[in-house]
Amino acid sequence: MPSRFRHAALVGKYQARGVRPLLEDIAHYLVRAGVEVALELDTARNTGITDYPALSPAEIGAHCDLAIVVGGDGTMLAVARELARYNIPLVGINHGRLGFITDIPMKEWKDTLSAVIKGDYEEEHRSMLEGSVVRDGDAIYEGFAVNEVIVSRGATASMIEVKVEVQGQFVANLRADGLIVSSPTGSTAYALSAGGPILHPGIAGWVLVPIASHTLSNRPIVLPDSGEISIEIVAGRDASMNFDMQSLASLLHGDRIVVRRSTHRVRFLHPRGWSYYATLRRKLRWNEGVS
Structure with missing residues (x-):
């Protein structure tokens, strides 16, 4: 053949x-x-x-x-x-x-x-994340992720505080070591070790997982992937952002990490x-x- x-x-x-x-x-x-x-x-x-x-x-x-x-x-x-x-x-x-x-x-x-x-x-299509870091109204960084977007504290700093919005609606102010926005593919990676659920790749959703949250009631939540997620740095020093393995360090208070579903999808052959x-x-x- x-x-x-x-x-x-x-x-x-x-x-x-x-x-x-x-x-x-x-x-x-x-x-x-x-x-x-x-x-x-x-x-x-x-x-x-x-x-x-x-x-x-x-x-x-x-x-x-x-x-x-x-x-x-x-x-x-x-x-x-x-x-x-x-x-x-x-x-x-x-x-x-x-x-x-x-x-x-x-x-x-x-x-x-x-x-x-x-x-x-067998052919399988997987969703991707895309997003940007917005400072004073300008995008200073743009990237794609297959697994996750992570906002986290610096190596020697205390926890950070972030303000989370979904589709312009306020969700919560979280104090934690960080926050993960994971795709279904990434749900078996860092998000899983941080206590998040496993999402089947066929689910059109993201999982939002706090890392070592200061408040035990801040739990992982599964969100539809049709909405835009905004994470604003409210407090904390040396916060950083990671799109899979691509990092941007030294985020400032007021910086917003905006995450949405990418128009591109990954094609896997099994x-x-x-x-x-x-x-x-x-x-x-x-x-x-x-x-």
């Missing part, structure tokens, strides 16, 4: 031991299957692989119809933020630890890619028979003790 995809980009966690030979094996396999191969620019530079074109994210968006990500969830998050605007489907081969969104085990990559490039896969619930069972060890 001919390949459904004509040009694949390879992206690797180039700091990881053993990633270069794995990327080369995948590239050789794809070429033999009739798929043109390119490497993401930083991956090519840092692994020293020179046998294939090295493309920037914009060039991948213009020339490729598939991206194969070899790494952990952090690598996938960075790639997803860059490529979602080009509607490029992503396949994740786990070369990290947890692997909630890089869900193909390394030992199974060949069989899985063989099926995927022939069109035998092996046939993939199940979100099976992923939760494996990664959260829900099946321990089951014979």
Whole structure:
């Protein structure tokens, strides 16, 4: 059966031991299957692989119809933020630890890619967050996030106080170590460790999770993703904001972090028979003790 995809980009966690030979094996396999191969620019530079074109994210968006990500969830998050605007489907081969969104085990990559490039896969779309930091009426920072937007106190400072509004309606003033606005994808990340619920990716919602709140009655709340969330810095020193792994430090009193649903969505391709619930069972060890 001919390949459904004509040009694949390879992206690797180039700091990881053993990633270069794995990327080369995948590239050789794809070429033999009739798929043109390119490497993401930083991956090519840092692994020293020179046998294939090295493309920037914009060039991948213009020339490729598939991206194969070899790494952990952090690598996938960075790639997803860059490529979602080009509607490029992503396949994740786990070369990290947890692997909630890089869900193909390394030992199974060949069989899985063989099926995927022939069109035998499950496709899933995930929502993204986008937002900005507004100071004196001007946006001083703009970004995208697949997992979460976090507002938090400085490393040596006491808790912060923030004013939260949803769709222009006042919700609460919260005093805490921070506040997380999480997508369903991010609900199994920092939001989960802070006591938030798990949201199925099919739910059109965000979860708002206080981090170590001063008041025990400040609980996580699930919100519709159709509304805009505003978080204003009221008090506290050295507050910072984080869009996934992109940070802006030293927020000032009066700064507002405005978060909304992005117009872009992430496309994930999974092996046939993939199940979100099976992923939760494996990664959260829900099946321990089951014979």
